[in-house]
Every structure is written in structure tokens, then in C-alpha cells.
Amino acid sequence: MDNVGKKKTVLVVDDVPENIAIANSVLKDSYKVQTALDGATALDLVLGARRRPDLILLDIQMPGMDGYEVCRRLKNDPKSRSIPVIFLTALADQMDEARGFVAGAVDYIHKPFSPAIVRARVATHLSLKEAHDQLENQNQMLEEKVKDRTAEIALVQGVTIGAMAALAEARDNETGNHINRTQRYVERLAWSLRSHTRFAKLLTPQVIESLYRSAPLHDIGKVGVPDRILLKPGSLDAQEFEIMKSHASIGAVAIARAERDLGSSGNSFLRYAHQIALHHHEKWDGSGYPHGLSGDAIPLSARLMALADVYDALISKRVYKPAFSHEKAVTIITTGRGQHFDPDIVDRFVAIQDEFQKIAHSFQDEDDVRPGPMAG
Numbered sequence: 163m164d165n166v167g168k169k170k171t172v173l174v175v176d177d178v179p180e181n182i183a184i185a186n187s188v189l190k191d192s193y194k195v196q197t198a199l200d201g202a203t204a205l206d207l208v209l210g211a212r213r214r215p216d217l218i219l220l221d222i223q224m225p226g227m228d229g230y231e232v233c234r235r236l237k238n239d240p241k242s243r244s245i246p247v248i249f250l251t252a253l254a255d256q257m258d259e260a261r262g263f264v265a266g267a268v269d270y271i272h273k274p275f276s277p278a279i280v281r282a283r284v285a286t287h288l289s290l291k292e293a294h295d296q297l298e299n300q301n302q303m304l305e306e307k308v309k310d311r312t313a314e315i316a317l318v319q320g321v322t323i324g325a326m327a328a329l330a331e332a333r334d335n336e337t338g339n340h341i342n343r344t345q346r347y348v349e350r351l352a353w354s355l356r357s358h359t360r361f362a363k364l365l366t367p368q369v370i371e372s373l374y375r376s377a378p379l380h381d382i383g384k385v386g387v388p389d390r391i392l393l394k395p396g397s398l399d400a401q402e403f404e405i406m407k408s409h410a411s412i413g414a415v416a417i418a419r420a421e422r423d424l425g426s427s428g429n430s431f432l433r434y435a436h437q438i439a440l441h442h443h444e445k446w447d448g449s450g451y452p453h454g455l456s457g458d459a460i461p462l463s464a465r466l467m468a469l470a471d472v473y474d475a476l477i478s479k480r481v482y483k484p485a486f487s488h489e490k491a492v493t494i495i496t497t498g499r500g501q502h503f504d505p506d507i508v509d510r511f512v513a514i515q516d517e518f519q520k521i522a523h524s525f526q527d528e529d530d531v532r533p534g535p536m537a538g
Contacts, residue, residue, distance in 0.1 A: 201227030383413025413439035
């Protein structure tokens with residue numbers, strides 16, 4: 163037998179002192195017994211105590227607040243909801259028992275008490291409660307482990323993206339603020355499009371988070387473009403532009419290899435990075451590259467990045483062009499509605515254009531002139 167300090171506590175609630183005395187005599191050798199002569203006192207004992215009882219034996223027929231009401235209140239309070247309640251009753255009607263189960267009781271003990279039955283029922287439900295508590299603790303520990311693992315995966319994703327994006331940035335003259343701006347344009351546009359029936363099922367919060375993480379890799383393929391083209395301080399000729407266009411395929415191949423090496427699933431954040439890198443230069447009318455996709459055949463992730471990337475290129479100063487005003491950039495993008503860009507995405511961009519402008523201002527480049535060739 164456990165020592166007294168480790169005994170389970172049973173609260174007996176009955177307005178008849180003789181019944182309490184009987185229950186106490188039956189249970190006192192195995193359990194710590196608390197008593198209450200009415201429902202209000204019982205509630206005070208349970209809800210106001212630092213250590214609550216492990217089980218409650220509760221009389222139904224009491225003056226003032228009956229057992230059903232006491233049980234309902236216990237079950238409605240998070241502090242006492244998990245405490246098993248066994249009704250003590252002289253009632254034998256099945257409707258009365260059904261009412262008790264609806265109120266939240268786990269069992270009935272009929273009066274007059276049988277000591278063997280009282281001990282057996284109390285022991286059974288305390289064992290069930292202990293098993294339930296252990297399961298809850300295990301579930302909580304598993305949830306914590308899942309949270310920790312999820313955070314670890316997110317950290318690995320962030321480090322992977324950061325390293326890959328830094329590699330591309332080291333060879334390109336575009337600044338890190340271009341990456342910061344475009345990923346925020348994509349994120350904001352995606353959140354806004356969630357209210358559109360055409361995109362609501364596609365743009366879940368998890369997908370939008372993956373898009374935000376993946377967007378910095380859109381030009382990772384530029385690491386494979388020769389310096390003489392990538393760093394050319396002017397417009398590219400036709401042959402050079404063909405070589406520049408290869409950055410889309412180069413980036414997609416690199417990301418696909420990373421997916422394979424990491425054993426990533428089809429829902430991996432790298433899936434969206436692959437789509438964005440390969441297809442963000444496709445155009446709605448099919449005139450883009452590298453595959454000439456059109457309409458919905460272009461992945462949504464790439465359609466979002468296409469608009470974000472063009473907007474940022476338009477408002478940025480390069481040696482071959484001045485920085486266009488926000489208003490001019492909006493005009494150029496709306497002109498490309500249904501040709502370069504998905505019409506619905508353009509419409510939503512126009513609706514939230516002020517937010518794009520705020521993002522551009524928040525992540526403004528320190529150097530207004532950003533050299534680099536026009537990549538189409």
C-alpha cells in the first residue's frame with residue numbers, strides 16, 4: 163500500500179452524515195477521504211483547492227443544489243472537468259441514470275452501499291483516470307516533440323534558402339533588398355488572393371509560408387551564367403539573352419537535386435522554389451520562357467513571382483534604365499494584364515498596390531543605381 167502522502171483523494175458529497183460515515187469507513191484505509199454535506203461546499207472544496215480530489219462520490223438528491231447541477235458545474239470548469247464523478251443514488255429509474263450520464267457522471271452506486279462494490283468502482287475509475295492522465299501526458303510530450311521538430315525543419319529550410327540565395331547574390335549585382343522586397347510582395351499578394359474563389363483552396367497559410375520561404379531562390383540559376391553576360395553594364399544582344407534565359411533551367415535543376423538529396427516530399431517548400439525558379443519568366447499568353455507555358459499551366463507560385471519580380475525591376479534604377487515611379491510601374495503591369503500576367507492577379511495587385519509601395523519603401527536600396535543586364 164502507498165504511504166499516506168501518496169494516497170489518492172476521494173471526495174464524498176452527501177447531505178446525510180450516516181452515508182458519509184459509511185463511505186468513509188469503506189474507503190479510509192486505501193484513500194484520503196474528504197467530505198461535504200452539500201453541493202456548494204463541494205464546489206468550494208474542489209475549485210478552491212490547490213490539490214483537487216482524484217474522484218468524487220456525489221449524492222443526487224440533496225437540498226438546494228442537487229447532484230446533477232453540481233456535476234454540470236464541475237464538468238463546465240476546466241479545473242475540474244477531468245475528475246471522474248460517481249453518483250450515489252437511491253433512484254433506480256433508467257431515465258435518472260441517463261440524466262446523470264448526460265451531466266457528466268462516469269458511473270452509479272446504488273444505496274444502500276455494498277462495501278465491495280464501492281471499493282471496486284472507486285478503484286476501477288481511479289485506474290482509468292490514471293491511464294487517461296498518462297495518455298494525456300504522452301500526447302502532450304508528443305506534441306512538444308512535433309513542435310520542436312517542426313521548428314528544427316523550419317530552421318533547416320531557412321538556412322538552406324539563405325545559403326543558396328547568398329550564393330546567387332554573390333555573383334549578381336542585385337542587392338539583398340531585391341530578395342527581401344520580392345518575397346514580401348509574393349506573400350502579401352498571396353494573402354490577398356485567398357479571398358478569391360479561384361485561389362482560396364490553393365493558397366493555404368502553409369502554402370503561403372512556403373512561397374515566402376521559397377521566393378528568394380527565384381534567380382538561383384544565375385550562378386551558372388557567365389560573368390561577361392551576368393555583369394554586363396548594358397542591354398544584352400540576342401545571343402547573350404538566350405544564354406541569360408538559361409538561368410531558369412539551371413536554377414530548377416539545382417533545386418531538384420537539393421530536393422532529391424534531402425529526400426523532400428512533394429509538398430516540400432523546395433517544390434515551390436523549383437516552380438518559381440523554372441517558370442517565373444513564363445507569360446500568361448505563352449510568349450515567355452523556358453517552356454512557353456500559358457494560362458493556368460503556369461504554376462501559381464511562378465505567376466505570383468512574375469508580377470513581383472517585374473514590379474521590383476520597374477521601380478529599381480539600373481545603368482540601362484531609370485527607376486520608374488510606382489504609378490508608371492502599375493500602368494505597365496496593368497497593360498500586361500492577360501498578356502504577361504494572370505488577369506486576376508493583376509486586379510488584386512492594383513487593389514493592394516499601396517502595400518507594394520510600402521514594402522518598397524521599407525526595403526529601399528542604399529545605392530539607387532543597381533548595375534546589371536536586362537534579363538527579360
